Amino acid sequence: MDSRSPVGEARSLADVSAPGRVAGPEEGISHEELALAARNHGLPLEALRYDVTPPGLHYVLVHYDIPLTDADTWTLTVGGRVRTPLTLDLAALRSLPSVTHRVTMECAGNGRARLTPRPVSQPWLVEAVGTADWTGVPLRTLLAEAGVEPDAVDTVFTGADHGVERGVEQDYQRALPLADATAEAPEVLVAYAMNGAPLPPQHGHPLRLVAPGWYGMAHVKWLRDITLTATPFTGFQQTVAYRYRQSADDPGAPVTRIAPRALMIPPGFPDFMSRTRVVRPGPLRLEGRAWSGRAPVTGVEVSTDDGDSWAGAELSPPDGGVWSWRHWHVTWTATPGPHTLTARATDAEGASQPLAQPWNRGGFGNNLVQRVPVVCL
Amino acid sequence: MDSRSPVGEARSLADVSAPGRVAGPEEGISHEELALAARNHGLPLEALRYDVTPPGLHYVLVHYDIPLTDADTWTLTVGGRVRTPLTLDLAALRSLPSVTHRVTMECAGNGRARLTPRPVSQPWLVEAVGTADWTGVPLRTLLAEAGVEPDAVDTVFTGADHGVERGVEQDYQRALPLADATAEAPEVLVAYAMNGAPLPPQHGHPLRLVAPGWYGMAHVKWLRDITLTATPFTGFQQTVAYRYRQSADDPGAPVTRIAPRALMIPPGFPDFMSRTRVVRPGPLRLEGRAWSGRAPVTGVEVSTDDGDSWAGAELSPPDGGVWSWRHWHVTWTATPGPHTLTARATDAEGASQPLAQPWNRGGFGNNLVQRVPVVCL
Numbered sequence: 001m002d003s004r005s006p007v008g009e010a011r012s013l014a015d016v017s018a019p020g021r022v023a024g025p026e027e028g029i030s031h032e033e034l035a036l037a038a039r040n041h042g043l044p045l046e047a048l049r050y051d052v053t054p055p056g057l058h059y060v061l062v063h064y065d066i067p068l069t070d071a072d073t074w075t076l077t078v079g080g081r082v083r084t085p086l087t088l089d090l091a092a093l094r095s096l097p098s099v100t101h102r103v104t105m106e107c108a109g110n111g112r113a114r115l116t117p118r119p120v121s122q123p124w125l126v127e128a129v130g131t132a133d134w135t136g137v138p139l140r141t142l143l144a145e146a147g148v149e150p151d152a153v154d155t156v157f158t159g160a161d162h163g164v165e166r167g168v169e170q171d172y173q174r175a176l177p178l179a180d181a182t183a184e185a186p187e188v189l190v191a192y193a194m195n196g197a198p199l200p201p202q203h204g205h206p207l208r209l210v211a212p213g214w215y216g217m218a219h220v221k222w223l224r225d226i227t228l229t230a231t232p233f234t235g236f237q238q239t240v241a242y243r244y245r246q247s248a249d250d251p252g253a254p255v256t257r258i259a260p261r262a263l264m265i266p267p268g269f270p271d272f273m274s275r276t277r278v279v280r281p282g283p284l285r286l287e288g289r290a291w292s293g294r295a296p297v298t299g300v301e302v303s304t305d306d307g308d309s310w311a312g313a314e315l316s317p318p319d320g321g322v323w324s325w326r327h328w329h330v331t332w333t334a335t336p337g338p339h340t341l342t343a344r345a346t347d348a349e350g351a352s353q354p355l356a357q358p359w360n361r362g363g364f365g366n367n368l369v370q371r372v373p374v375v376c377l
Numbered sequence: 378m379d380s381r382s383p384v385g386e387a388r389s390l391a392d393v394s395a396p397g398r399v400a401g402p403e404e405g406i407s408h409e410e411l412a413l414a415a416r417n418h419g420l421p422l423e424a425l426r427y428d429v430t431p432p433g434l435h436y437v438l439v440h441y442d443i444p445l446t447d448a449d450t451w452t453l454t455v456g457g458r459v460r461t462p463l464t465l466d467l468a469a470l471r472s473l474p475s476v477t478h479r480v481t482m483e484c485a486g487n488g489r490a491r492l493t494p495r496p497v498s499q500p501w502l503v504e505a506v507g508t509a510d511w512t513g514v515p516l517r518t519l520l521a522e523a524g525v526e527p528d529a530v531d532t533v534f535t536g537a538d539h540g541v542e543r544g545v546e547q548d549y550q551r552a553l554p555l556a557d558a559t560a561e562a563p564e565v566l567v568a569y570a571m572n573g574a575p576l577p578p579q580h581g582h583p584l585r586l587v588a589p590g591w592y593g594m595a596h597v598k599w600l601r602d603i604t605l606t607a608t609p610f611t612g613f614q615q616t617v618a619y620r621y622r623q624s625a626d627d628p629g630a631p632v633t634r635i636a637p638r639a640l641m642i643p644p645g646f647p648d649f650m651s652r653t654r655v656v657r658p659g660p661l662r663l664e665g666r667a668w669s670g671r672a673p674v675t676g677v678e679v680s681t682d683d684g685d686s687w688a689g690a691e692l693s694p695p696d697g698g699v700w701s702w703r704h705w706h707v708t709w710t711a712t713p714g715p716h717t718l719t720a721r722a723t724d725a726e727g728a729s730q731p732l733a734q735p736w737n738r739g740g741f742g743n744n745l746v747q748r749v750p751v752v753c754l
Contacts, residue, residue, distance in 0.1 A: 009715065010653070010714075010715045010752045011713075011714065011715075011752075011754075012754065013648075013655065013754065015752065016648050016651055016653040016655065016752050017648040017649075017650070017651065017653075018650065018651070027405060028404060028405010028406050028407065029405050029406035029407070029408075029410075029411050030405065030406070031406075031490070031502070032650055032651055032652070033406070034406050034411075034414060034490060034500055034502065035502055035652050036650075036652075037411060037414040037415055038414055038418065038419040038500075038501065038502055038504050039418070039419065039421045039422075039504070040418070041415065041416070041417070041418030041437075042415045042416065044416045044439065044442070044443055044579070045416075046442040046443055046445075047443065047578070049445060054577055054578055055432045055433050055577060056432050056433030056435075056437070056577050056579055056580075057433075057443075057577075057578065057579060058433075060433070062421065063649050064646060064647055064649065065421070065423040065643075065646065065647060066421055066423050066424065066434075068423075068426060113408070113411060120650070121650065123411055123415075124415065125408070125411065125412055125415055127415050127416070162646050163646045163647050163648065163649055164646070164647070164648040164649065164655060165648065165649040165650070166649075166650075169646075169655075200431055200432060200433050200434075201424070201431055201434065202421070202433055202434060203433075266442075269441060269442065269539050269540045269541070269546075270441055270442060270540050270541070271390075271393050271394040271540065271541040271542070272394075272440050272441065272540055272541065272542040272543075273394070273395065273409055273413075273497070273498065273542070273543075274393055274394065274395070274409055275409070275412050275413075276387070276393040276394075278390065278393065278541060278546075336388075337387075337388065338386065338387045338388075375387045375388070375392065375393050377388075377389065377390065
């Protein structure tokens with residue numbers, strides 16, 4: 001067989017787990033990035049047509065392996081700086097008052113593979129998004145039952161997925177500031193159902209956190225422990241990964257809530273390989289979804305000339321609530337020849353999408369506008 | 378905005394839909410291939426643990442777009458060389474006697490991205506597989522009801538997905554020889570349920586063909602028409618795509634049934650980026666699945682020294698039936714240092730997996746053994 005061993009003379013975690021890096025100018029997508037792209041998946045953009053994303057089409061990012069879990073024996077512990085530590089099984093959680101929130105979730109790395117130079121990691125283009133109805137117990141209900149001590153500042157969530165990342169062996173952990181964890185709006189959930197059914201394995205079965213408005217890294221899956229801490233959490237996913245850095249030694253700002261984005265359902269029909277769209281001449285409905293995790297979407301503009309001119313789109317009512325995407329549409333009269341279509345969202349804080357890439361070393365929060373190449377024939 | 382238009386001066390289908398090609402020696406995975414990898418997805422290999430693949434983890438390949446379909450108004454027509462053309466809605470199909478078959482399905486392009494040189498298309502590594510319980514009406518029941526004329530030779534299946542491929546605009550179409558379409562075993566189904574629920578959109582909702590033992594291209598999704606023909610079908614997916622060719626002008630043999638393959642559940646835990654596995658010293662269970670669409674799997678061998686030596690694995694009983702994968706396992710005593718694990722399946726026809734790549738220009742049927750790099754620490 002092939003004499004190259006992919007593990008070479010590896011004798012330590014550092015040998016199998018390299019530091020983060022940026023691809024060279026001529027470097028194509030590597031086999032390592034491809035292995036992540038084959039495991040994880042985005043929303044096929046035509047699935048923007050569904051108000052709620054059907055199972056299997058919602059984006060998925062798993063850092064390590066999907067753990068083997070058993071709902072019948074699963075327990076969630078709540079501890080640390082609380083008066084009464086809790087241990088809850090699924091039956092106990094299901095006996096508490098539940099709520100359902102429709103939430104649009106997006107990976108913080110969405111858009112990474114379109115950056116130049118390209119940060120080497122899960123290579124998303126624009127499709128790492130989805131919207132689901134999540135049902136569960138408000139986190140503040142559990143924290144009230146446990147009784148948070150006055151010195152608590154952070155709420156640390158631990159999942160059952162275990163792996164190595166940049167040389168650090170870890171269970172996946174993220175924290176929310178206590179104020180966010182206990183806010184009335186957006187209300188953070190310990191969710192046990194997605195679109196009315198038990199969570200699928202890849203979405204955190206049997207329990208996950210849902211933190212409306214936050215990028216996906218905050219929604220800890222396979223949730224097994226919640227610990228209140230008196231000092232800020234300094235775990236790997238909080239202080240090493242998921243930072244907006246310009247260089248390796250830049251401490252960077254934390255990645256938190258979702259920047260505004262609009263995506264278009266690519267019109268017409270595709271070429272298999274190039275995904276270029278073919279449309280017929282005449283009036284055509286262009287439509288899609290828009291969201292922001294920071295403030296409600298207030299407008300979507302559409303360009304059919306690659307950003308030279310923009311026209312306002314009609315926004316549908318926010319039927320899904322504040323934390324769910326909104327539908328938008330315009331009518332375009334297609335004329336023969338090539339066109340590049342694009343859309344951009346603006347939110348109530350006045351934030352919009354850039355026309356030049358917002359680069360950072362981890363490739364986070366790249367909400368550069370989508371470009372949809374179309375040929376009218 | 379960026380002045381490069383991705384559609385350039387495109388004025389015809391040929392301008393947006395290039396011929397098939399093979400990547401150059403230094404060429405990384407392109408953005409076009411990545412766009413396919415982000416839409417379609419494989420089975421995360423730890424999901425080999427499930428006898429039946431849960432929804433959303435089964436591999437998906439969609440040539441064009443997932444069409445928007447409505448089960449309430451959907452009809453399937455059966456025509457061509459039959460005595461009584463049929464038009465059936467879902468209620469009519471559900472009123473007929475149904476059967477459920479457990480079937481392992483694999484994309485014919487599985488393994489393509491590991492080939493050198495690499496055919497440019499959907500870049501699968503090894504993960505394009507899944508097993509489901511498919512419920513529906515035997516195709517031979519429908520053909521008996523329609524009454525096949527004696528001169529019929531091919532059964533042509535048309536899906537609702539529409540696109541362009543290598544310059545040819547088309548609805549997705551594939552044919553089965555009449556003998557295969559009407560065989561008692563393997564029994565071809567017109568399926569309306571997957572794992573006991575209506576088909577998800579990406580798996581052909583509301584109807585698809587299921588042809589046990591065949592690579593995925595035969596299992597036509599969003600099935601809307603079955604036409605019996607008196608001459609062999611010469612459509613694009615039959616005579617242009619899905620051929621084992623050595624060069625562009627080689628007519629090639631047709632891609633038909635699934636070659637034998639074993640896959641291992643990668644043991645231990647992974648590094649996020651390299652996916653290299655870390656295991657602890659001592660006895661360890663290595664396990665996985667093995668299948669062949671040509672004949673029952675009769676043996677699996679495992680190597681823990683990158684193919685220098687092999688030992689037989691224990692095969693579990695074929696509980697899922699003939700057309701479903703079988704579970705296998707061995708015990709391995711891990712010793713500190715790097716190791717490359719692999720497994721290979723053999724079927725009752727004596728076919729096994731090659732240790733050198735079986736190259737062809739389309740990248741089909743590459744059942745080269747999987748290699749799992751592991752470091753024991």
